[in-house]
Amino acid sequence: MSMGELILWGLVKFVCIVLGWVMLVATVLTLMERKQSAAMQNRVGPNRALIFGKKFPLSAFLGQILADALKVLFKEDYEPVNGNKWLHRIAPALGLIPAMLMWLVIPFGPGPPPGVEGHHWFQMADLNVGIIFIFAIASMSVYGATIGAWASNSAFSLLGGLRTAAQMISYEVTLGLSLVGIFMIYGSVQLNDIIWAQGDMAWGIVTQPLAFVLFMVAAVAETKRAPFDLPEAESELAAGYFTEYSSMRFAVFSLGEFIGIVAVAAIAACVFLGGWQIPWVETPLLADGTVDYGWLTVAQVAIFLVKMVFIIWLQMQIRWTLPRFRYDQLMKLGWVYLLPLAIFNLVITALVMYVLR
Amino acid sequence: MLEQILFWLLAGGAILTAAMVVLPPVGRNPLYGALSLILSFFFISGLYVLLVAHVMAVLQVLVYAGAIMVLFIFVIMLLNLSDKELGQSRKTTAQFIGVLAVSAIAVKAIMVVSSATGSKALMAADAGFGTVDGLADLLFRQFLFPFELVSILLLVAVIGAVVLAKRRLT
Numbered sequence: 001m002s003m004g005e006l007i008l009w010g011l012v013k014f015v016c017i018v019l020g021w022v023m024l025v026a027t028v029l030t031l032m033e034r035k036q037s038a039a040m041q042n043r044v045g046p047n048r049a050l051i052f053g054k055k056f057p058l059s060a061f062l063g064q065i066l067a068d069a070l071k072v073l074f075k076e077d078y079e080p081v082n083g084n085k086w087l088h089r090i091a092p093a094l095g096l097i098p099a100m101l102m103w104l105v106i107p108f109g110p111g112p113p114p115g116v117e118g119h120h121w122f123q124m125a126d127l128n129v130g131i132i133f134i135f136a137i138a139s140m141s142v143y144g145a146t147i148g149a150w151a152s153n154s155a156f157s158l159l160g161g162l163r164t165a166a167q168m169i170s171y172e173v174t175l176g177l178s179l180v181g182i183f184m185i186y187g188s189v190q191l192n193d194i195i196w197a198q199g200d201m202a203w204g205i206v207t208q209p210l211a212f213v214l215f216m217v218a219a220v221a222e223t224k225r226a227p228f229d230l231p232e233a234e235s236e237l238a239a240g241y242f243t244e245y246s247s248m249r250f251a252v253f254s255l256g257e258f259i260g261i262v263a264v265a266a267i268a269a270c271v272f273l274g275g276w277q278i279p280w281v282e283t284p285l286l287a288d289g290t291v292d293y294g295w296l297t298v299a300q301v302a303i304f305l306v307k308m309v310f311i312i313w314l315q316m317q318i319r320w321t322l323p324r325f326r327y328d329q330l331m332k333l334g335w336v337y338l339l340p341l342a343i344f345n346l347v348i349t350a351l352v353m354y355v356l357r
Numbered sequence: 358m359l360e361q362i363l364f365w366l367l368a369g370g371a372i373l374t375a376a377m378v379v380l381p382p383v384g385r386n387p388l389y390g391a392l393s394l395i396l397s398f399f400f401i402s403g404l405y406v407l408l409v410a411h412v413m414a415v416l417q418v419l420v421y422a423g424a425i426m427v428l429f430i431f432v433i434m435l436l437n438l439s440d441k442e443l444g445q446s447r448k449t450t451a452q453f454i455g456v457l458a459v460s461a462i463a464v465k466a467i468m469v470v471s472s473a474t475g476s477k478a479l480m481a482a483d484a485g486f487g488t489v490d491g492l493a494d495l496l497f498r499q500f501l502f503p504f505e506l507v508s509i510l511l512l513v514a515v516i517g518a519v520v521l522a523k524r525r526l527t
Binding site for chain 1 (some may be wrong): 388392411416431487
C-alpha cells in the first residue's frame with residue numbers, strides 16, 4: 001500500500017471510529033450517566049426535554065441530548081479576569097486531543113494474525129509499540145486539567161489542578177505495571193497480538209485476575225471518577241479544576257473525560273475480556289493466513305462493543321456506589337496497597353511462567 | 358526529501374523551544390519555561406521517529422513529557438510564585454559559563470558530524486531495529502550486564518532519595 005493510500009485509509013478510519021463511534025458513545029454517556037445515577041438514587045432523572053411529544057420511544061433521550069448540546073453552545077463563554085487568557089483557552093483542547101489519540105491503536109475487529117503480513121482494517125495504526133503508545137498519550141492528558149486550573153487564577157481551580165497532577169502520577173504507575181503480566185503471558189505489547197493470543201489461551205481476566213482488579217481501580221482513578229474524583233470534588237472545590245470554565249470549553253473538558261472513559265473501557269475489553277474474540281468460535285482464515293472477513297466479523301465487532309459497554313457500565317456502577325476517598329486515603333491506596341500488589345502480581349506471574357515452561 | 362524537511366522542522370523546533378525555556382520573554386515565567394520544555398521533548402521524540410527508534414520516541418513522551426514534567430509543573434504550581442517573588446532577571450557568571458560550554462559542545466558536534474565519512478550501507482539499520490523486540494534483545498541479551506548495573510545505580514538513587522526525604526530536621 002502506498003503512502004497516500006495509507007494516509008487516506010487512516011483518515012477514513014479516524015472519521016469512522018472517532019467521530020462516528022467514540023463521539024457518539026461519549027455523547028450518549030453524558031445522558032446515561034445521569035439516568036444511571038437517578039436509577040441508583042431512586043429518582044426519575046432528566047425527563048422534561050421531549051421532541052415530538054411522547055409518541056416516539058427515544059424522544060426523551062434524543063431531546064435531552066439535544067437540549068444539553070444547545071445549552072452549552074449558547075451559554076456565555078466566561079474568561080477569568082486575572083487569569084492567563086491563552087492557556088485558559090487552549091487547556092480544554094489539551095484535555096480532548098490525548099483522549100482522541102488513544103484510539104489510534106485500539107483494534108475494533110480482527111486484524112492479521114501475529115506473524116502474518118496484512119492490512120489491519122479495524123485499527124487506525126498498527127504501531128509496533130502498541131499499548132505503550134496509549135500510556136504515553138494518556139500521560140499527556142493531565143496537562144489539560146493542570147494548565148487549565150493554573151490559568152484560571154482561582155484557588156479552587158489551582159487545588160483541583162494540583163490534585164489532578166498528583167493523582168494521575170500516582171495511579172499511572174499501577175496502571176502500567178498491572179498490564180506487564182499480560183505482556184509476559186501473551187508475549188506482545190500490540191493489542192492485536194494480545195487478542196489473537198486470547199483465542200488460543202484463556203482471556204486475560206482468567207490468567208490475570210488480580211491485574212484486572214488493579215487495572216480497573218487505577219483506570220477509574222485515571223479518569224478522575226468517583227470514588228477518585230478529588231480533582232473536581234464538588235462539595236469541597238466548587239467544580240475543581242474546571243470551576244472557571246463555562247459554555248463549550250466546559251463541554252470540551254467533559255467530552256474529553258467521557259472519551260477517556262470509553263477508551264479505558266476499550267483497553268480493558270481488549271486486554272482482559274478477549275477483545276473481539278467470541279468464546280469457542282474460531283476466526284476463519286484464508287489460505288494465505290489472513291482473516292476471512294464475513295458475517296462473523298460483524299458479530300465480532302458487535303461483541304467487542306458489547307464488552308466495552310459492559311466495562312463502562314461497571315465503571316458507572318462503581319462511581320455511584322462508593323463515596324469519595326479522603327486525600328491521604330487516596331495516596332495511601334495508590335502507593336502502599338496497589339503498587340506493591342502490582343509488583344507482587346508481576347513476580348508471581350514470572351514465577352508461574354518459569355515453572356510451567 | 359520529505360525526511361529532510363521533517364528533520365529541519367523538528368530539529369529547529371527542538372532548539373527553538375529549548376532556548377525558550379531559559380530566554381527572557383518566555384523563560385521569565387517558570388511555568389512557560391516548563392511548557393516549552395515539554396514541547397521540546399515532543400520535537401525530540403519526533404526526531405527519534407525519523408531515526409526509526411519508535412520505542413525510544415514513545416518512551417521519551419511517556420517518561421519525560423508525561424511523568425517528569427508533570428512533577429515539574431506540580432512543583433511550580435505549588436509554589437505559584439508571583440512576579441515580585443521572581444525578582445529581576447540578571448546576568449550571572451554561571452550563565453556566561455553555560456553559554457560558553459554549550460557553544461563549545463555545538464562546535465565540537467558540528468566538527469564530528471562533518472568529518473564523519475562512511476557509506477549509507479554502513480548506516481542501514483537491521484530489520485527489527487527500534488521495535489520492542491529489537492530493544493529487548495539489546496537490553497536483555499547483548500548488554501545485560503551494563504543494563505543491570507544501571508538498574509542498581511537507579512535503585513541506589515531511589516533509596517538515597519527516600520533516606521533524604523525521611524530525615525528528621527532538627
